């Protein structure tokens with residue numbers, strides 16, 4: 043189908059690299075947690091340290107108890123000396139349980155807050171990036187990857203707590219082992235190192251696979267969305283596209299399945315090897331401990347305590363390694379989110395800029411060129427013109443001649459690669475773009491049909507303005523949407539969106555009237571309408587053009603983009619585009635005066651002639667009934 047390539051694989055991960063970056067990544071989550079809920083974070087930190095200290099005291103109490111028991115020998119009364127250590131053990135265990143439950147509760151309250159904060163950062167960054175970034179395939183892939191970051195940041199809290207817990211219990215066990223016999227410490231490492239390697243390798247393989255298959259996963263998701271989408275449902279059925287999509291979906295699922303099988307086989311092999319190496323580690327450790335006892339370097343009580351410390355330390359390292367692997371994996375996703383936030387910031391629409399006057403005397407383009415990223419040919423080439431306030435202009439020209447691109451440039455969605463656009467004297471490239479957007483009302487062919495109520499669909503372009511029912515009704519009346527809305531079961535409060543229970547849908551033409559009402563309600567200084575009437579019947583089309591032109595006023599600029607030549611006849615100035623260049627301009631009369639050279643006049647006449655003939659001439663019948 044053309045998009046299931048795996049070129050974004052990131053297979054350059056190494057265990058050392060992951061370990062090195064871990065403190066930085068955990069630090070970032072801690073910083074996020076600090077900003078989100080300081081109190082819970084401090085509680086978690088203090089309770090975890092408390093549990094580590096408790097573990098050390100527990101082992102020391104066990105050691106004391108063992109000494110007392112072994113010193114008693116066959117004298118049962120001597121066992122009472124073990125009683126204080128036993129009581130201490132119970133107290134330490136109770137304190138440990140209390141601290142653990144306190145930590146669980148604080149971490150539980152922290153996790154959703156961190157997820158919310160990370161999600162907000164992610165969505166805010168998405169909303170702020172330039173249009174070019176949103177349309178850039180590579181950046182979109184990063185947006186997709188980064189979406190898992192917020193969820194993983196939440197899980198990182200739990201994993202970080204578990205990791206801290208394991209480290210502290212490990213330090214406690216290590217300290218006790220060290221005090222018993224320093225030779226025991228490296229043995230602890232020997233026992234758990236193979237397991238650590240195994241768990242890390244499996245996580246690494248899984249992440250590398252996810253990354254190399256991310257495009258594949260996206261494509262599968264697109265296919266399943268198409269199969270369930272309301273808008274595609276028609277062609278899916280009538281054109282039999284469903285079978286085509288299903289066939290591709292199945293092929294892609296089979297390919298993904300074989301990747302899962304490969305991962306499972308690799309995991310099984312790695313785990314088997316790690317277990318074998320760990321067995322060797324245990325064998326060597328116990329051999330050393332027995333020989334230490336036999337040579338009188340270690341007492342039997344110390345043997346017992348060392349066995350417990352080894353057990354607790356090994357469990358600690360085991361838990362640490364597995365949480366490290368989780369942290370490693372989670373941190374990679376959080377790193378994606380961090381990378382996205384940095385790159386989104388680089389590609390964000392600047393926050394500040396020079397202020398713009400709300401009603402500029404003119405907007406001028408000086409030798410403006412613009413090339414879409416990834417394209418070699420500019421969509422707009424060295425275009426120069428001026429639009430005075432109070433005028434109505436039209437952009438006309440064949441398909442692909444650059445009209446919509448000019449609209450995007452005028453509305454500040456793109457900045458020119460060369461040349462300048464100025465609002466009065468202010469260069470748009472240096473202007474406060476958010477302010478510029480607030481002065482523009484844009485109605486395009488593909489305007490959004492928001493899955494909200496009819497009223498919200500009208501006021502959404504000006505959602506911070508209090509919308510009185512009268513204001514909404516006036517905009518609906520203006521666009522002719524009033525009668526369509528009146529026919530809806532809950533009028534303005536009817537939910538427009540078939541995907542919801544109780545939702546209603548409108549016809550294409552009815553939606554266009556809603557779009558026009560939205561443009562009216564927004565009440566901006568520059569109103570841009572790009573092919574606004576494609577779904578309207580002739581009466582409605584005529585009326586829509588009259589309404590658009592009726593929006594004109596001394597404080598406004600109207601930019602009309604259309605292929606309907608009759609509609610531009612009465613505008614103040616017509617700009618004719620061809621292959622990205624402005625090739626003609628003037629009023630209807632001026633352009634006609636330039637006949638026969640005038641492209642505009644030719645286009646106009648061609649369309650007028652079509653209207654003169656009531657029907658398209660019937661083509662000659664092909665001799666066979668074979669489809670083309």
Ligand SMILES: Nc1ncnc2c1ncn2[C@@H]1O[C@H](COP(=O)(O)OP(=O)(O)OP(=O)(O)O)[C@@H](O)[C@H]1O
Pocket residue numbers: 177414415417421439440441442443444445446447448
């Ligand atoms: N988002 C985009 N990314 C890359 N290229 C684009 C994009 N939009 C348009 N183009 C290209 O820029 C050129 C000008 O397109 P534009 O949409 O501005 O023309 P237009 O005159 O509005 O066409 P139409 O009348 O068909 O709407 C075309 O070659 C088109 O393929």
